Amino acid sequence: MSSSLSNLMISLSEGEQEEAWLTEAGLARLFDDSLAEEDSTVFLSTLTRTQAAAVERRVTSLQQTLRRRNRQHVPDVRDIFRPPKETELNVEVAFSEQALTYRDDHQKLTASPNSPDDKLPNFKLLRDKTGQTRIGDLSPQDMKKVRRLVLVEMTALFDTAGIDLKAHKAVKVKTKESGLFGVPLATLLDQDQRRAPGTKVPFILQRLINHIEEEGLDTEGLLRIPGAATRVKTLCQELESSFYDGMFPWQQLKQHDAASLLKLFIRELPHPLLTVEYLNAFLAVNKLPTKKQQLQALNLLVLLLPEANQDTLKALVEFFKRVIDHQEKNKMTLNNVSVVMAPNIFMFKGFRSKITEQQEFSMATSTANIVRLLIRYQNLLWTIPKFIVTQVRQQNMESLKKQNKDRAVRKLLKKITTDKPSDKAVPEEGSQGFIRVQAPQFSKISMAVQLTEELQAADVLTRFLSQDSSVTVKREELCLYEIGGNIKERCLDGETYMKALLQLNPTAEWVIKPVKPLV
CATH class of the missing domain: 1.10.555.10 (Rho GTPase activation protein)
Known part of the structure; x- marks a missing residue:
């Protein structure tokens, strides 16, 4: 198939492949400082060693190509990087890191592409108290970060197995x-x-x-x-x-x-x-x-x-x-x-x-x-693996820290805090064992919820619906959202343990609203 497929695609020329990959990963500034793109430092600071190695390989390859073309020297980016059971899927550790451990252990097991239906393993995700995140649960801003991280992680996973992915651009049809x-x-x-x-x-x-x-x-x-x-x-x-x-x-x-x-x-x-x-x-x-x-x-x-x-x-x-x-x-x-x-x-x-x-x-x-x-x-x-969501949270926090270094931004944040004293209520209530759940689209605008070790997002929705009889939206059409702090917006899995999530994101707000309709 590959030879037939190649006839319909044009291979990217030397250097073009690396440039296209770095651009898609949001790292174009690593080879062109003149580009008006967001700072790459925050993104790079959250990468794992295998993800960083994948970026480094492509930057190094591009550097060599550019030197051969006698173009300007590209700065070396190496200094930027921060140096279960078989059927259980660990989504807290990067897949490429797991693959590196597997490779280093010199295991000889190989996959069998044609194994019978009943021989496929019954893989299952290890449950996480902070809840699973599925496609569609995150805001567009965070999904953009997810996509960039996933591109780097996917490439790192194949790199670890010694598989070189050749990119192509399609012929216009x-x-x-x-x-x-x-x-x-x-x-x-x-x-x-x-x-x-x-x-x-x-x-x-x-x-x-x-x-x-x-x-x-x-x-x-x-x-x-x-x-x-x-x-x-x-x-x-x-x-x-x-x-x-x-x-x-x-x-x-x-x-x-x-x-x-x-x-x-x-x-x-x-x-x-x-x-x-x-x-x-x-x-x-x-x-x-x-x-x-x-x-x-x-x-x-x-x-x-x-x-x-x-x-x-x-x-x-x-x-x-x-x-x-x-x-x-x-x-x-x-x-x-x-x-x-x-x-x-x-x-x-x-x-x-x-x-x-x-x-x-x-x-x-x-x-x-x-x-x-x-x-x-x-x-x-x-499902979006937890380690990717964790890296998104880290990026959001790093970006916030960088913003806070700017005095003008600090003043603006102070003014906002002064204008909206209610924003302080969330961490204070949380520290006393309560969270305040907002529901601005319904008649019961908000309610205080006492936290227990076993309280889940689904329980919060049940309590809200029992207290507001005017809600005509079906239970399955509602979602409890985690908003702000180290995430832009996230629709919570019903089995999310609220106390564990509050510890992960103590300054978040909690809002009940309808899920966007799927047709």
């Missing part, structure tokens, strides 16, 4: 500006969001999935047996012309035809669902030595995907899991679904037309393991 099939994901969502703001997954994909489920998931060979090619082509044309008008005859659509349309939709995307940028990294997951490291790499790669790709991929793997749940009737096991769907997910419009059926079969075999992991461990992969 002619795309449609409207319609359903062969339309860029962002364009599809834009046209759907004009009809229903907040839409996360294209309407056409949602409708096809709903239709298949409404008609029943017991159909034997679902996703594997194709619909008649000529009929599917006709149906595709009918959908293009009548989907948004509501005139498409869904009641006449057969299961295998609907499944073929779903696969066609994914294949016809002008750019791969896993993105051209990270497709090689997804493929390289198979080269990592253990299933745990493969899972950790996929976790990081999912976090790196654009939001639209994350949401659409999640909708797909959740659907695949529901298909597999009916395997006694439809005969579609995890392995069967993965082998069938892998070529659709890893190929895209321009690529598919250039390979033979034999190459497509070979590709299905090599990529099925990755799709199996995406389906099997989907509940883990859309």
